Amino acid sequence: MAITLVILDKDPSYSEYLTHYFRRYYNSIFHIVSSTTLVAMNIYLQNNDCIFLIHESYREDWSNEDAEVFWLCEEKNNGERFLYKYQKVDRFIHKILETSQREVDNLSLLKGLKQNIIGIYSPIGGIGKTTIATALTGLIAQHENVLYLNLEPFPSNAFLMNEGNKYNFSDLLLFASRASEDINMLIEKVVNRYETLELYYFNPYNRYEDLLDTDAGTWYRLMLALCHKYDKIILDFGSHEDKQVLTVFNLCHVLVVLVCHEPFAKMKVEKWYNYQQKMSRDLNICWVANKIDQREESQEPSSEYVLELAYNESYLRFNNFEELLRSSLLDKLIPLYLYLEGGESVD
Template sequence: MHQKNFVICDQEADYARNLMQMIGGRKELGFQMHMFQKLEPLKKFAEQKPIQILLIGEEYSQEERLEIPAAERFVLVKAEGRYLADEEKELYKYQSVDQILTKVLELSVDKERAVAKTLRKTRGSLIGVYSPIHRIGKTKYALELGKELAEKGPVLYLNLEEYAGGEHYFSKEQEQNLGDLLYYSKQETGNLGLRISMMTGQIGNMDYIRPIPVVQDLQAVTAEEWMQLFEQIVEKSIYEVLILDLGDSVNGLFSILEKCDSVHTLSIEEPAAKAKLQQYTENLLRTGHEKILEHTVQKVVRSRNGGTVI
């Protein structure tokens, strides 16, 4: 079978590499995968080989994007509703590989394969941020990601760590916290969206709800209660993106990560950190949660002047 050239061009190298590997692993689709970050090498490639499917980041200008010939052109966006050219199709960046493939196949010329590969879509996007390696700036990363996405659409940030940092990150002006929201969620009164709007604080354009302050209270929440809460937020609130900053003490951690559309996993270039990440990966495989790896985006961080650099 003649392989189709599937090209990903994005300035986030880790994201593009992960997406390329996941799609490339679907051998039955018959794609020949290629990845670029700069446009000049991509232009030279396009002069030599036809591009059937192009996924290109919105960071490149529309004029630059249209210079790349492709049968099907998708623009990776961080929020929906972008102004695109007629020959461009919008593709939300931070969703699972399955969801990305579904939309690509549905909107591409290969319609008959799209039907066979149709997968479930969710209304909102659930992004998990987790690392088995501690003290590497995970919460700072999650907050920065949320603020960036909130420039494009409504985002809610929830911290599910045992020690979230309290007033260092979150204002004390909001009296209610995530524990109160869980209580309202279990009442099933139908006005959870209104409750959330009355409880949130803001960091930039991003909304957040104060974390549960007592570790034992956090550990008492069941996996089922977390799942019910996330589902209700997606269904009954205005938020396009729900970011979960996850710690090791949350019940049902692997189940939550599995439910996420994408999981951002941070690591550092140190032997001990690499060993922890390897053990975490092995645990996922041994416990039957290998699906998490399919929508994991690994981020390598480094320290600079006391801060965290992605």
Template sequence: MKKQIFAVCDLEAEYACNFMDYLNQKKNIPFEIQAFTSVESLVAYVKKNPVELLLISSEAMCREVGELDIGKIVILTEGSKPKELEKYTGVYKYQASSDVVREVMACYGAEKAILPAQLPVLKKTTEILGVYSPLGGCLQTCFALTLAQILGREKSVLYLNLEEYAGFEELMQKKFLHTLSDLLYFVKQGSTGIAVKMNGMAESMGNVDFIPPVQSPEDIRGTSWQDWEHLLQEIILHSSYETIVLDIGNGIEEVFQMLDMCTTVYTPIKTDKMSRSKLAQFEELLSVRDYPQILSRMVKLNLPYGQEVLAEPFRAEQLIWGTLGDFVRELLGKDEV
């Protein structure tokens, strides 16, 4: 099935072309991208091709464009919108391209129930990689982020941190407008178009997209397994991500069922007596609960500790250049960066 069309029209040719290049580099954009630098070329194209989403500068927007059959029009502004364009949603032009895309997708997701183009036929099957350890203090999140970054060089990757205390706002020194808590709210309400709404919340981190983690542990503990399963199925069926990396904490209800959805479970370990005893109890419980398949998918990892983990300010991309990055590339059989 052909992707729906996301058109960008800006009379400033350099901006339109650069923005189109950015969109084409994003592996998870579920649209075919078309850029235009004149109203005439846009109008001629739309008359022959259905356009689902149009991002157009306020200078280019006119009555003729408004009368076209376009699914959703978003105005690219340089500040305030002209009065005649008040009925349209606007996003600020001179901000990071990733922020423009996130705001546009949020506007689109607020009105659209589901994106028809987001079907499994548009991508290969989605693999879910779990990172989980019953132990603490074993570099689990550092490994998960490094794994996601290295995989993200070749495919579209979504990283989801499912811990009760992820600390991402403190780690990145940034306040997030939307978090996983908001996405879980829509899931629990039975909202449609979950994947489209997610596109409006996704942040970029190097080669990877992520949904900012919850700020309250109750949002993890209070989510039923059925809701987690529904969220993951929505992402698998209606997003363009080829790989989901789950950084799984112990607050998840029915964590074994979560692990059972993973094609591989990477389990960071430690070698001291206490840690070996805890891991043995975990493995015994998997057997008692009749989850031998999880045991067969587990890859135990004694992770190296590199100085890049301590670097300030934190940048997830730098993890791939250090000791942990070398370890993950060897694990995956990847070439050197």
């Protein structure tokens, strides 16, 4: 049953924004009501399932001590019942549910947080998935904090590896499977940060079987915690699918699928896509073409692709992550980044 959330802020446009956000991403969890005055809120006071989000300026006039209230603050406040208005909405939703001890399943919450998760995939091997995933992560890190997670059977990204951290992603999967563990504390132990950027990553797992042995409930719990912690999560998938990989596929807001115009590669992509449709998988696919044939440079771009890259062997020969960050590839990925931010292709 949905929880009734009653919102009252002194800025009507902020109330409207919150209402729209909750209805778009959390409609299955919350029933949203936007109120204009304290008097108008009285009708909801008899409902024990109501949670009130009220601007802090109304505190002196609020007299009902039994109601479950969270105060919307203009300045940061660490109090249990105070919510900083200008933090990510997803984070204060987490605080509301945690503080009020409301039972909501992790999958329902993840459906609202999916806009944070971007998958990079192709059924074609060697097309540059990891290079583009890493470069996109570096680009995003210049604007917001981002987590890169390599889910290939044999992780190939040696740039993002911290030899000084004894923990890796296998450890985190094991920790996450124990429901009694403080998962946020465990993430802090395992995660690494890349120097000056807001770019975070885990050392690769010991064995691919560690990923395959992880059940769906553990994935939901882990991904929910990561979504609350990072603005964006980039998932770098291998070119094949296993049952647990499909579980994670379905958590992606967007699945960026790389294709090329070589006939056999195109056939492989078509078969993969037809299979997804046959299995009725609801994947939000963003097509990116990596052109192997340089002669195709002069052709008009196809409307089905958000981005068409001119394949260049030098993209695959970086000696370190600094070289990748300084390369022209990041500039070429800006249209993709803008698309992922706004959902519209950019010419």
